[in-house]
Amino acid sequence: MKASPVWHPFTQHGLNEPIPLIARSEGVWLHGADGRSWIDAISSWWVTTHGHSHPRIMAAIAEQAGRMDQLIFAGWTHEPAETLARELTAIMPPALTRVFFSDSGSTAVEVALKMALGYWLHRGEPRQGIVVLEHSYHGDTIGTMSVGERGVYNRAYEPLLFDVTTVPFPHAGAEQATYDALEAACRAGAAAFIVEPLLLGAGGMLVYPPAVLAALAAICARHGVLFIADEVMTAWGRTGTLLACEQAGVVPDLLCLSKGLTGGAVPLAVTMASEAIYAAHLSTDRSRMFFHSSSYTANPIACAAACANLAIWREEPVRERIATLAARQAERLAALPGVHNPRLCGTVAAAELPSDQSGYLAQLAPRFNAAAREAGVLLRALGNTVYVMPPYCITEDELDQVYAVIAGFA
Template sequence: MSKPPIWHPFTQHGLNEPIPEVSHADGAVLYRKDGGEMIDAISSWWVTTHGHAHPKIAAAIAEQAARLDQIIFAGWTHRPAEDLARGLRALMPDTLTRVFFSDSGSTSVEVALKMALGYWLNRGEDRHRIVVMDNGYHGDTIGTMSVGARGAFNRAYEPLLFDVTSIPFPASGLEQATYDALDAACREGAAAFIVEPLVLGAGGMLMYSARVLSEMRSICAKYGTLFIADEVMTGWGRTGTLLACEQAGIEPDILCLSKGLTGGAVPLAVTMASEPVFEAHLSPDRARMFFHSSSYTANPIACAAANANLAIWREEPVIERIATLARRQEEHLEQLKNHALVRGARQVGTITALEVGEADGYLSDLAPRMLAMFRERGVLLRPLGNTVYVMPPYCITAEQLARVYGAIAEVLDALAIR
């Protein structure tokens, strides 16, 4: 049979690397068509929280699909979306009063940026500069690439990207430089500051403290700069709490959520905004409405999946599972951190990361080599350059987790011999 005419994401097809077919999944395990099994140690790109094919979420999807599969959301509504909006209001910070639906993490950030710019325009104030953090990543659409780190990800699209003000990553001991740069940008009238709270994901799982996050929020508040928290990856328990912002005791003006919103089952995203942001667009003048939508905004099936996810958070001890998983990972990371090839072993909640050898950038030849070595050992890990990270579903068993870290140890030993 000939190869299917598929163009895979983040894949250089010219290398002819194998692309295994997955037939089904259950919990933390992916089952390959050839009979092999893989432990999903990265939650299938950070989305799967409670496990694959979760029965409650699957049942909600099936039930909703038989009742109402899709309806235009401009000027219409439906029960799953209304229930989800109310459920999110009950779970999320009190200041976030409005829920805007979209369909991916990238679009939730695009929405947030447009909300922020519309806020200032409708108030009659000339504030349009966006402040970002070095090494940040917020998606692959034009707006989200503009507020992300510039490099191999977006070099070809540079002519399309808008200018931003970038502040340094708050590396340990160098936090004051971050504060000073943010203060200067906000003092000059920045419209908004967007940041991944506590962990910069695709930038290399770079981690910083809740104290830093709190101080950055305070600086923005001093100058009225809108604070956008991109919790697409960090939300839904990844950092040990429902939101990473909780650990800093802060509430953003705008919040981006996706990935774990449906437990990772189907695509859905929301951008939650404070009442002032909503009211800036509220007018009898139709020209001041918020101009954003997509065909599948608030898809009923996706909303049903998200409602099932919220029910799991309300009714089951999810935070306790997260705490147990974090403790187990800490123990495994402790055993790896003194390996000769390991640098910068670190952890926030259920996310652990380490560098293998010397840094060589995202396009390091080490990444595909390690990916293949992990695959041979029945573990799905996808290194970011020479950064190996673990971010498993919360249902992963102690035995499965031990196999993941055992595979990392074996790969480290194999690399050390070469």
């Protein structure tokens, strides 16, 4: 058979690792074209919440596809977007009054950064500095790489990245250093601080408590610095609540949502903004409009999927499923032998496997991923950090299969 022309993300094709061909998916299961099946223990890169091919979401997609597929969103609108925006403002913090659509987590963050800078410019205070948290990851576009951790992910693109101020990660017992650094950056006139609330994903599933998040937000508020919450991964129940920020009583000025917004079925993202940020761009002067869009902004089919997801949250016991999964994760993580620094944040469990290397390029990762694949489980270690982030519908037996793979490798 002729080799595939596909160039896969985060894949070194020179290693000739097998790439399974998946024919269909249902619940937590991925079914291969060759008859094999895998438990999706990482929600296909953290997106699938209720399970693959959820009937209500699939039905909404099919119904909308038969009615309208795509519409320019600059100066035009459609009912799925209007409905979704109303429903989002109804369940998110009331201060977030405006909904701007985009199509991925990276673009949601880019939008937030641009809104923050536009806010200060239009107020006549052109603050430009962005403050970020050590080990953070916000995407792979130029702006999001700039506000993420510098290293192997983006070394080749360094000439394109803009400068930011980085504050240290708030390790237990060393939080004051983080507070002091953020305080100094805010006093210096920063425009915005961007953070992944409670859980840093690609940075190694690093966890910090709600009290720290609340303290960081309070520092920003004292100095009038905009607080951007990148909840692309942490929202929709991953950390145990609808938003991670709610555990800290924090309401951001800008909120980035994607991944679970559609239940993980199709790409869609939103950036929710406070009325003050919207008002700063509101004018009879066309030069003050918010200059951002993409061809598929607020795609009707994706918006219909998101509306179905919100209906599931309203009408099904999603929070109970999340609480059950969090408890099951806690039990299995506590019983897992041979791992270091086990940690839990809502439905996400993580730990370090024994290794003489650390960091994303640790050789343990491809060996572990291959062993999991052979055992019928999709797991994808971050260096020597292994994590379990399954759809909420996973059963006790299926979760046991996942942890058996980890225990066998530890």
